Amino acid sequence: MSRKPECDYDVVVAGGGAGGIGAALGAALEGGDVLLVEKYGFLGGAATTSNVLAYCGFFQQGETAIKAVGGVADLVLDELRALGLDCDPFCSPTTLNWIILLEPEAVKLALDRVLTKAGVDVLLHTRVAAVARTADRIQSVTLAGMEGRRRIAAKAFVDATGDANLAMLAGLDCRIGNDRGHLQAVSGPLRIGGRDLSVPIDRAALIKGFEVYNQTGKYPSARTDGGIYTTIPGTGEMWWMMFDYAMPDLSSESFTKAEQATREAAQDYVEILRQHVPGFEHAYLASTGPQIGVRESRHPPARYELTSEDLLTGRQRSDGIAKAAWPIENHTVAGEPVYHSLGGDGYADIPLDCLRAKGLDNLFYAGRLIGADDMAYGSIRVMGTAFATGEAAGRAAFHVSG
Ligand SMILES: Cc1cc2nc3c(=O)[nH]c(=O)nc-3n(C[C@H](O)[C@H](O)[C@H](O)COP(=O)(O)OP(=O)(O)OC[C@H]3O[C@@H](n4cnc5c(N)ncnc54)[C@H](O)[C@@H]3O)c2cc1C
Structure with missing residues (x-):
């Protein structure tokens, strides 16, 4: 043509x-x-x-x-x-x-x-x-x-x-x-560095850490199983999907709140890893990604x-x-x-x-x-x-x- x-x-x-x-x-x-x-x-x-x-x-x-x-x-x-x-x-x-x-x-x-x-x-x-x-x-x-x-x-x-x-x-x-008019939740998959790769990830410890955090923490996770995680090829970093956020609408105000909540939650979640999960004592947040994940x-x-x-x-x-x-x-x-x-x-x-x-x-x-x-x-x-x-x-x- x-x-x-x-x-x-x-x-x-x-x-x-x-x-x-x-x-x-x-x-x-x-x-x-x-x-x-x-x-x-x-x-x-x-x-x-x-x-x-x-x-x-x-x-x-x-x-x-x-x-x-x-x-x-x-x-x-x-x-x-x-x-x-x-x-x-x-x-x-x-x-x-x-x-x-x-x-x-x-x-x-x-x-x-x-x-x-x-x-x-x-x-x-x-x-x-x-x-x-x-x-x-x-x-x-x-x-x-x-x-x-x-x-x-x-x-x-x-x-x-x-x-x-x-x-x-x-x-x-x-x-x-x-x-x-209901939107699927957005999520903020995290990249976590500083993990001791010789220690297998202890899911039970992760779950326990969140049981404690969810009682009083500001960003409780609905994922009761420790979330989905894997190792990012070639990096040793942990990829971790644990934080979800219910979106009421598509307004810039709602997206701003979702982005800010993801960053705050990420800080708390890395601290949970450091305190509760063996091998993560020196973990740090490598990235929340340029933006949250919009489903x-x-x-x-x-x-x-x-x-x-x-x-x-x-x-x-x-x-x-x-x-x-x-x-x-x-x-x-x-x-x-x-x-x-x-x-x-x-x-x-x-x-x-x-x-x-x-x-x-x-x-x-x-x-x-x-x-x-x-x-x-x-x-x-x-x-x-x-x-x-x-x-x-x-x-x-x-x-x-x-
Ligand atoms: C948390 C989460 C986890 C997911 N897990 C998986 C998974 O494990 N595996 C999987 O395959 N899928 C997964 N998905 C789904 C998948 O990521 C998306 O549905 C997929 O990326 C859709 O591809 P796309 O090309 O349609 O859109 P997108 O990947 O969203 O790409 C759209 C592009 O358009 C650009 N853009 C937008 N507006 C404009 C504009 N006006 N002008 C120019 N550029 C513009 C954006 O910047 C973006 O780069 C997940 C999604 C989320 C949110």
């Missing part, structure tokens, strides 16, 4: 998380001129902004690792391997879920490299700030960067902002949270919403463009995740219409904002699936008629 002369790019991708990387690579591999815009100074989305240090969704749940996502995501894994990460899938013995552990500096560099090799133009420190549109198409986006504003016209656009910022700016009517925000209108029934029955379909393979993981109640395994053959097909904006012909969705109902969202939002929906969105966006 040739683009009109007034277009600067074939495809503009907003957001540099897994969805946006997949979209940019997908469109570039189709032969498109692609621009990816990211508001932070690095790529990676939640993996690098919020200490979310495991790719989920690459494999189906079960005793053997059956691959559900390949394509451009494999190019990313190859770059990570070149930087020393083994990227071998790790299986949780309790859930039989397979994950790939990450180290954030490697993720940032691997993503720079993979986009450079694919010839994608990247603008960091730049956010999509406004949209010009006709009744059924986006014509251009206004980008706000360090030097001010500029307008970029393209044949098609991919919203991979996680928060549906592009769709919102285009005036689409977005749902906030679930169908009752859910806005859902833009799509031409099809994947349903919980699609997932629980493992629905396969001829118009499927990506596989959802992660179990439904629901965080409606802060700190108390609920899991439902997928049915059928252990995955469900995601149709292209989940990636197509309702009401705009040249806007596509990638990553966690694709069309999905409340329950299905708990599966499709993981980063492995986001790479896959991103790739499909990018490829489809390139082929949209100009």
